[in-house]
Amino acid sequence: MATFAVINPATGETLAEYPDATSEEIEAALASTQKTYSEWSRTTTVAERAALAQRAAELFEERKDELGAIINREMGKPLDQSVGEAEFSGAITAAFAQNAEKWLADEHLEVEDGLKTFFRFQGIGVILGIMPWNYPYYQVARFAVPNLILGNTVVLKHAAQCPESALALEKLFRDAGFPEGAYVNVFATHDQIADIIADDRVQGVSLTGSERAGAIVAEQAGKHLKKCVLELGGSDVFLVLDTDDLDHAVEHAVGGRMENTGQACNGSKRIVVLDKYYDEFSKKFLEAIGGQSYGADFGPLSSAGATKTLSSQVQGAIEQGAEVLVGGGEPDGNVYTPTVIGGVTPSMDVYSQELFGPVAQLYKVSSDEEAIELANSSPYGLGSVIISDDLERAERVGTQLDVGMVFIGAAGLEGADVPFGGVKKSGYGRELGKVGLLEFANKKLFRFAEK
Template sequence: MYAVTNPATGEVIREYPDATDAEIEQALASARQAYTSWARTSTLAERAALAQKAADLFRERQDELGAIINREMGKPLDQAVGEAAFAGDITEAFAQHAAEWLADEELEVSDGLRTFIRKQGIGVILGIMPWNYPYYQVARFASPNLILGNTIVLKHAEICPESALAIEQIYRDAGFPEGAYVNVFATHDQIADIIADDRLQGVSLTGSERAGAIIATQAGKHLKKCVLELGGSDVFLVLDTDDLDHAVAHAVAGRMENSGQACNGSKRIVVLDTYFDEFAEKFKTAIGGQSYEKGNFGPLSSASATKGLTAQVQSALEEGAEILVGNNSPDGNVYTPTVLTNITPDMAVYSQELFGPVAQLYKVSSDEEAIELANSSPYGLGSVVICDDVERAERVGDQLDVGMVFIGAAGLEGADIPFGGVKKSGYGRELGKGGMEEFANKKLFRFAG
C-alpha cells in the first residue's frame, strides 16, 4: 500500500490505493501516444523551454515540496527544501545545456563521406525511484529524458506518494502534454508487466542491489535498455593533511547527509595510522555532537529501515566489532549517530552497506593498504580522498574501483556533474551529458558522395 507515514511519529497520514491494471494500461497508452505525437513533432528548443518552466516551479514551490518529504520520509526541513531547489537546478542545467549536449556529432571517416550521429529519443521509459531523495532522483532521470524526446512512466517509492503526485503536477503545470510524464502507484507484479510491454523501451532504477538484480533480469529478458544506480559503501580516505579539523568536518558531513541515508555517503572512514588516534578522538566528538533536537539529522525513513540497521549493527557487535559512539538503541525511528571500529574482513558488516548514521572507522599503514581496503568492497560508487599532495591523491584515486573520486572534500556533486558507479553499485550514468545520452538513439546519418 502506498501511504504517507510520518517516521517521526509513526502516524499514518494518508493511504493511496495501488493502481488497477486498467490504470497501468492507460498510463502506457498515454505515454506511447505522447511519444508518437508530441515528442516526435516538438523541437529540442521547445522541450527545453518546458523543462526550464519545470525548474522554475521546483524552486517556486520548494517550501511546500520540502514539507511534503519532511513528513513522508523524515528529511530535516532545511535539507528537504534544499533538495527541492536542487531538483530545479538540475532541471535547469539540462534545459540550458541540451542544445550543446545533444548537438549532432560529425565523424571524420576514411572515405570522406559526410557522416554524423544525431541523438534522439527512443520511446517510453520507466523510472523506478527511491525514497531517500524523492525530488532529486526523479529530476535527474525525468528532465533529461523529456528534453531528449522520451516520455516517462514513473513508479515512486511506496512511502512517497504525495511527493510523487507533486512532481507529476509540476511537469503538467510546466506545459508538458498529457502522457509525457505519468505517475503510477504500481505493484511489483505490474512493474514486471510494464517492462515486458513492447511499448516500453527502457527502465531506470535507483534502489537496492536486490531490486537492481530483479529489474536487470526482467529488462534483459525483454531486451530493454537498463540504467541502475544501486547501493554504495564509499570510502573516505585520510592520507595526509595539515588540517585534521577539515578532514573531520567533511567526514561527518559525508556520513550524516540525509541522516546517513545516501547511497554515496562516506560510510567507511579509512585513516592513515599517523593521524588515526587524533582523528578518532575528534571524529567521535564531532559525530557524537550531532543533535536530533537541533535538526542536524532526522528519523530513519521507516520502522523497517530502523529495524534493519539495528540488526546489522547488533550482528557486527556479536562478531567482535566495537562501538566508539552510540548505543544501537533507537528511540522510535531516531537512531543515535554511531561509530564502529575493530571491524575485520570475516564480519558480515565488512561487505555490507549501512544505510543510516553509522560510520565504520579503519586504520591503515600505507596508501597501498588503504587502496586494498577500499577495493575489497563489492560496491564501487564514490570516494573521498583527503590529501594535501593532490598528485598523490590523484594517483590513489586512479587505483580505486569506483565511479567517482572527490579530492579534498566531500559533497562535490553538482547539477551538471555525472553521477554513477561500478561493480554492485550499478551501471550507467545520470546527470551531465552522459546522463542525457543514456536513453538516446544515437542515429547514424551518412550521405553518398
C-alpha cells in the first residue's frame, strides 16, 4: 500500500492512493519556494499578502461542504464537525488577514540613549510544516496563513491519511492568488523530511503531532540550527471546584471530552471533581457519556492503528486495576464506545498517558491543592478548564497549573485570533494571534545615529 492513501475509517475501504514524492519533486518544491521567497515575498507588502489571505478565507467558506466531505471520508469526523472545521479555518485565515498590518507594524523601543530604534518584522525564508490528521484544515490554516502573510513560503507535508485534503488546500491557496512556490504540498517520506530539514534553504519547521514525532523533528532541527515550533500531545484537566450549576459543568465536560471523537490534543481527558460534587456530577456525567450517539455525537476513530492503540491502553489500565464506569467493550471496527474509567492511580501506565479517543478518566479530590497536584502530575501541559463560580479562586488555581492555557467557566474557548500552545511535553511555541504570527519572523532591529 502507498504511504499516502485515503482509507475510510468507517468501512476500512481504501478509496484512493497517491505515490510518494520523488527526489526530483522534493528538489522542485525547495527550489520553487526559495525562488518565490527571494522574489515575490520581497516585492509585495503585508497588505497585498493579507488581501490574498482574505480571498483564501472566502474560499474556505465557499468550499466548506466539499472540504467537509473530504475529511469525513479521510479521518471519520462527523460531517457537521468537518464542515465546521472548514468554516473555522476560514475564520482563522480572515483574522490574520484583517489584523496583519496592525500586528506587523514597526515596534518602536524606548532606549536609554534616545536614538531612534525599532523592530521591523519580516519573513525569514522557507518554512516546513508537518501537519496531523485530526484537524486537517484547521492545523494547516493556523500554521500556513501567518507565514504567507509574513512573507515566508511554505512546504507542507500532511498526514499520510490526508492526501486529498492536502491537495485541496494547495489548490485553495493557488486559487486565492498566491503564486506558484508560495505554498507547495509534498507527499514526502520520513527520510525525505529529514533531508528537507537539513537543507540550507529551509529556515524553520513547525510540527503538530505526537510526542515521539516532535522529539525526532526537534533533534533534526536542532542539529541544523533551525527554528522549531512543536504542538504535541495533551492530557488536559477539567476541574470542577465550585458551582451552582452542575448541569453546565457536565455539558462542558462531555463536550470537552467528545469533540472530534475525543481526538483533540487539548480535549478534556482527566475530569477532576471536588468531593462535595462528585457523586451528583459522576451520575450525570456517566449518563451523558453513555447516551452519546454514533454518527451524531461521534464518529469512528481515524484508523485501525488508532483503535488498536486506544484499546490497548484501556485494557492495560483495567489489568492494572482501573474500573470501567461506563462503556468499555471491544470496538466495532473503528467505532469505539465512549468510555469513562475510574480508580486510576499513579502506579498505572494510563496515569501518565494521553488517551486519544472517547475515553475519559474520572477523579475525586478533596481540595484545590489536591486538584492542582493531580493536574500538574502529568508530563503534558497543554490546556485546562476550571469550573468555579468564584472567579478569583479559579484564576488563583489556574495560575498554579503547569499548562499553556486556562479556560475558566467553559470548555471550547478557542478563538480564531486566540493564541494556542503548551509547555512540558506538550511542546513549545505558540500558534494563532500576534504571537503566532511572529514565531517565524525576523525581528529585525533598526537603529539611527544622531545627525
